[in-house]
Amino acid sequence: MTRRRYQNGKQVIRRWDEVFKAVTAEPRRQLIISLSDAHPDETVPLPESAVNPNVPRDPAVLRQKLYHCHLPMLADHEFITWETEPLVAGRGPRFEEVAVVFEALQSNATDIPESLVFGCQRLEQERQERRSDSVAE
Template identity: 90%
Template sequence: MTQQRYQNGKQVIKRWDDVFKAVTAEPRRQLILSLSDAHPDETVPLPESAVNPNVPRDPAVLRQKLYHCHLPMLSDHEFITWDTEPLVAGRGPRFEEVAIVFESLQSSATDVPDSLVFGCQRLEQERQDGFDDPVAE
């Protein structure tokens, strides 16, 4: 029993480490959000779906970083699947493990510190919607 709890604990720690590693880079966060907005069986085009609309990047540079860094990392952890021609990404078998981080943030946007909201279009919108919703009051 103790050995099983130990193994389960190690597995859960590794999964959380994988999730938090996945969300440490902006292109990965944007891609996860884009996939969350898409139908579960759809793919999203890249690099467009990995761009922060407030801070556009050179598409050629982003495409290269996606191809060599971000997409392999997300794919290795089974958060996404991806193809090269055309360059697209879809939800992987463990996608929900990483998507829940953003769903949780969005559902509590009114409680997120201002320093993490302003400049993030999605959280700004969620916060505004929360303030406009009479049920939330």
């Protein structure tokens, strides 16, 4: 029993490390959010779906970074699938493991420090909606 718990514990640690590594770059976060908004069987166009609307980037540079860095990393951990022509991404078998991080943040938007909300359209909107709901009650 102890050996099994140890092995399970190591696996859980590895998976959390993979999830947190996946969300350390803005294009990956934006892509995960875009895929969360899409139907589970749909793909999203790239590089458009990996752009923060508040901080637009050069699409050619972003496309290159997606192709050579971000997409392979997410695909290696099975968070996404992707195709090159056209450049699109879809949900991978482990997508929910990264999506849940953003779902938890959105659910708790009113508790997140303002310094982490202001400038993030999604969290700003969620915070506003939750505050409006609590005032209406």
